[in-house]
Amino acid sequence: MVGRLVDASNVWARDTFSRGNWRLILFCYIVLAPVLALFGYVRMGPIVSSLVLSFHKWDLINPIKPFIGWSNYAELLEDDNFWLSLKNTAIYALLTVTLSTLLAVPLAVFLAAKSRLSAVYQTIYFLPVITPMVPMSIAWKWIYDYNHGILNYVLSLIGIPAVAWLTDPGIALYALIIMGVWKVIGYNMILLLVGIRNIPSTYVEAAAIDGAGGWQRFRYVTLPLLKPILLYVLVTSSINAFNVFTQVYVMTLGSQSAPGQAVRVLVFDIYQNAFQYFRFGYASAEAVMLTMIVLGFTLIQFRIARNKEGQDG
Amino acid sequence: MRTRKSKSVGIDRRAALKVAAGAGIAAAGGVAFSRKARAATTLTIWTGFPELVPYYKSVADAYAKTKPDVTVTLLSSSLREMEQKLSAAIPTGTGPDIFDIGSGISIKFIEAGLLDPNPADVDTYLKSGAWNKFTVDWFTQKGKTHGLPLLEGRAAMFYNKAMFKEAGVANPPTTFGELMEAAKKITKFDATGKMTRAGISMRLSGQGSGITEKFRMVLEPAGGQLIRQTASGKWHNGFDNDAGRKALQFYVDVVQKDKVDDPKIPHDADAFANQHAAMLFREAWVIGEIKKKNPSLDYGVVPIPRWDASSPYKGIVQPWGMYVNGKSRQKPASWDFVKFLTQPQNAYQLTAMTGWVSRREGVDWGPLLKETPQFEVFVKPPANIELFADPILGPWDEIQTRIADRLPGMFIDPALNNNPAKVAEAVKSLATIADNILKQAGIYGTT
Numbered sequence: 228m229v230g231r232l233v234d235a236s237n238v239w240a241r242d243t244f245s246r247g248n249w250r251l252i253l254f255c256y257i258v259l260a261p262v263l264a265l266f267g268y269v270r271m272g273p274i275v276s277s278l279v280l281s282f283h284k285w286d287l288i289n290p291i292k293p294f295i296g297w298s299n300y301a302e303l304l305e306d307d308n309f310w311l312s313l314k315n316t317a318i319y320a321l322l323t324v325t326l327s328t329l330l331a332v333p334l335a336v337f338l339a340a341k342s343r344l345s346a347v348y349q350t351i352y353f354l355p356v357i358t359p360m361v362p363m364s365i366a367w368k369w370i371y372d373y374n375h376g377i378l379n380y381v382l383s384l385i386g387i388p389a390v391a392w393l394t395d396p397g398i399a400l401y402a403l404i405i406m407g408v409w410k411v412i413g414y415n416m417i418l419l420l421v422g423i424r425n426i427p428s429t430y431v432e433a434a435a436i437d438g439a440g441g442w443q444r445f446r447y448v449t450l451p452l453l454k455p456i457l458l459y460v461l462v463t464s465s466i467n468a469f470n471v472f473t474q475v476y477v478m479t480l481g482s483q484s485a486p487g488q489a490v491r492v493l494v495f496d497i498y499q500n501a502f503q504y505f506r507f508g509y510a511s512a513e514a515v516m517l518t519m520i521v522l523g524f525t526l527i528q529f530r531i532a533r534n535k536e537g538q539d540g
Numbered sequence: 541m542r543t544r545k546s547k548s549v550g551i552d553r554r555a556a557l558k559v560a561a562g563a564g565i566a567a568a569g570g571v572a573f574s575r576k577a578r579a580a581t582t583l584t585i586w587t588g589f590p591e592l593v594p595y596y597k598s599v600a601d602a603y604a605k606t607k608p609d610v611t612v613t614l615l616s617s618s619l620r621e622m623e624q625k626l627s628a629a630i631p632t633g634t635g636p637d638i639f640d641i642g643s644g645i646s647i648k649f650i651e652a653g654l655l656d657p658n659p660a661d662v663d664t665y666l667k668s669g670a671w672n673k674f675t676v677d678w679f680t681q682k683g684k685t686h687g688l689p690l691l692e693g694r695a696a697m698f699y700n701k702a703m704f705k706e707a708g709v710a711n712p713p714t715t716f717g718e719l720m721e722a723a724k725k726i727t728k729f730d731a732t733g734k735m736t737r738a739g740i741s742m743r744l745s746g747q748g749s750g751i752t753e754k755f756r757m758v759l760e761p762a763g764g765q766l767i768r769q770t771a772s773g774k775w776h777n778g779f780d781n782d783a784g785r786k787a788l789q790f791y792v793d794v795v796q797k798d799k800v801d802d803p804k805i806p807h808d809a810d811a812f813a814n815q816h817a818a819m820l821f822r823e824a825w826v827i828g829e830i831k832k833k834n835p836s837l838d839y840g841v842v843p844i845p846r847w848d849a850s851s852p853y854k855g856i857v858q859p860w861g862m863y864v865n866g867k868s869r870q871k872p873a874s875w876d877f878v879k880f881l882t883q884p885q886n887a888y889q890l891t892a893m894t895g896w897v898s899r900r901e902g903v904d905w906g907p908l909l910k911e912t913p914q915f916e917v918f919v920k921p922p923a924n925i926e927l928f929a930d931p932i933l934g935p936w937d938e939i940q941t942r943i944a945d946r947l948p949g950m951f952i953d954p955a956l957n958n959n960p961a962k963v964a965e966a967v968k969s970l971a972t973i974a975d976n977i978l979k980q981a982g983i984y985g986t987t
Contacts, residue, residue, distance in 0.1 A: 286648065286934070287627045287628065287631070288627050288630070288631050288648045288649060288652050288654065289631075289648070289651070289652045290631065290652070308942075308945065373804040373805070374804070374805060374806065388732075389734070389804075391803070391804045393745075394744075394745045394803040394804050395804075396948070396949055396952070479746055479747040479748075480746065480747075480748075484745060484746040484747075485745070485746070485747075486745050486746065486747065486948040486949060487746065487747025487748070487944070487945050487948070488747075488945050488946065488948070488949055489949075491945070499941070502620075502623075502624050503620070503937065503938075503941060504935075504937065504938040504941070505627060505648070506938075
């Protein structure tokens with residue numbers, strides 16, 4: 228069926244272009260033009276502006292923006308805060324993406340089984356995804372409270388002493404990671420669930436007839452067919468994880484909060500350089516670096532997935 | 541079908557035209573009505589202090605009694621957001637007529653030519669004796685004045701009288717040595733060794749310039765300054781010295797050696813109001829917080845102690861100004877309102893309504909002090925306190941914030957406990973941060 232559709236689309240494309248049906252092509256572009264223009268203005272414009280700004284010195288207020296070449300980038304490479312935030316962001320992204328994906332897979336497999344309560348569980352796991360980040364971060368700040376937080380209370384019931392989740396510099400980042408995993412696990416689970424449900428049951432049934440057990444069916448049938456969705460989950464989760472900001476901002480506000488350095492992440496550092504120190508050129512250089520890093524990771528993930536696909540194929 | 545559709549379209553068009561015409565007439569009428577009803581002048585004020593909104597409204601109402609043709613509209617947001625809004629709006633000519641802001645931003649507007657020097661009558665008014673010399677000097681840049689003083693952030697020491705009495709401490713401390721001794725007596729722990737009451741609530745965690753600002757409340761009495769100006773007008777760090785080491789050592793001792801505060805327990809005004817801490821260095825607005833949260837609290841407010849008996853008292857002062865946008869089309873009306881806003885009766889109202897203190901001279905504070913004697917140290921501070929303020933420099937906030945990034949880690953670093961060499965090393969690293977920022981800004985110098 229899929230093969231037939233592919234053939235049909237090829238035939239349509241060949242016929243359309245070979246007949247020189249440019250009016251249709253022109254129509255398509257005209258219809259797309261407003262959306263493309265809007266996309267260019269709203270999405271691409273700021274990216275290009277940031278790139279240009281990264282070679283200038285500008286404080287937002289002064290109309291003069293001297294061109295300073297690569298100076299912002301050179302300074303960035305010697306900035307301890309940049310390296311610290313890069314390290315923290317990398318740890319956050321690595322652990323959040325890995326844990327949220329690893330936990331979402333068994334959840335999705337479990338919920339894919341037909342059950343009356345499946346929809347209820349899906350809703351429960353998805354709730355954190357739709358909850359706005361600011362109130363959620365404030366709620367987690369209370370949960371993590373050293374003296375009155377529910378987490379330390381629960382730990383005390385099993386004899387574990389209170390943990391300074393937010394104020395201990397060695398723990399604060401991991402507290403954010405726990406919250407980050409909790410936030411995205413539902414989203415990853417839903418995507419994987421859709422992927423699992425789209426796997427034709429004939430493959431799984433054939434494997435069962437061949438004598439494959441539950442684990443073998445998952446390992447050799449479900450997992451390989453789930454790879455495109457897994458790749459999507461990994462890429463989107465990584466992009467989101469590298470852009471972590473709101474929870475860091477909220478959890479470092481006030482006197483009873485996480486030490487800024489312990490949870491300094493790239494977007495927070497960019498925000499501080501831009502909107503607190505008004506060093507927009509420098510912050511733009513940092514934003515360009517972040518974009519390159521995320522782009523690099525995404526390409527690596529695609530390359531690994533393709534290589535695997537090639538090997539499996 | 542087609543006929544019906546066409547008919548239907550025709551009806552819709554007619555209906556739409558009628559609606560449009562009606563709306564147009566209504567709108568025109570509305571505009572005319574509102575023009576008739578609306579005052580001739582509308583002044584917009586932006587404030588980074590949402591708690592001042594009722595005060596501004598009250599003053600605007602009073603102003604409207606004498607100037608009924610002037611109305612005032614207000615926009616408030618958090619201070620940080622307001623700094624961003626103003627920084628984007630003022631240069632592009634979309635800002636308000638009047639705004640309140642700190643020196644970190646106002647100096648950038650002044651340097652970029654976005655704020656005009658005060659008109660002659662406002663300049664005369666500022667220098668008329670309505671404010672003390674310290675405040676007037678603070679609003680003077682290169683011989684020209686900009687803006688008028690609105691309020692003043694002045695810190696003092698809040699102390700819990702009941703806790704002092706319970707611990708057998710007769711009087712509030714007057715030196716940092718006495719402070720530590722009192723704090724040790726007052727601090728309490730539970731059976732597991734967990735601190736339940738801090739002797740003093742210091743700013744130990746979080747992020748932002750506030751951490752360094754509080755650090756300066758110890759550094760300055762110890763004899764240091766975060767940055768120091770040279771005779772040639774350049775700047776360099778002023779704490780890579782004995783004073784800086786004493787100040788950091790004090791914090792380390794508070795947390796590690798003498799254990800009179802702990803980052804893990806509640807802090808700041810909340811902690812003081814709820815009796816989790818016996819002492820706190822803070823501004824007058826805490827009085828309002830206490831009134832709301834624990835009105836029966838038995839507390840006093842005194843100047844922040846001096847370092848030792850031979851040192852002077854030091855007091856941090858942060859004047860905040862009202863400015864008229866250089867691109868405002870209603871400058872005379874705006875200045876007139878700002879002058880009205882800073883009249884003694886309104887200065888009194890500011891403190892009474894918000895807890896923020898005006899340093900306007902000629903205010904009768906009697907009724908306020910009768911009701912809340914704790915205000916005394918803020919509105920009638922002792923003359924022997926040496927005042928210090930934030931230097932008016934573009935990179936000042938960055939210096940404070942970048943140092944604040946490092947301080948919480950140092951306060952709890954075990955390597956600094958009872959280790960003067962490590963403390964000195966830590967202070968040097970902080971001083972390097974300050975000097976590097978000054979170098980980047982091109983204002984570093986030691987001579």
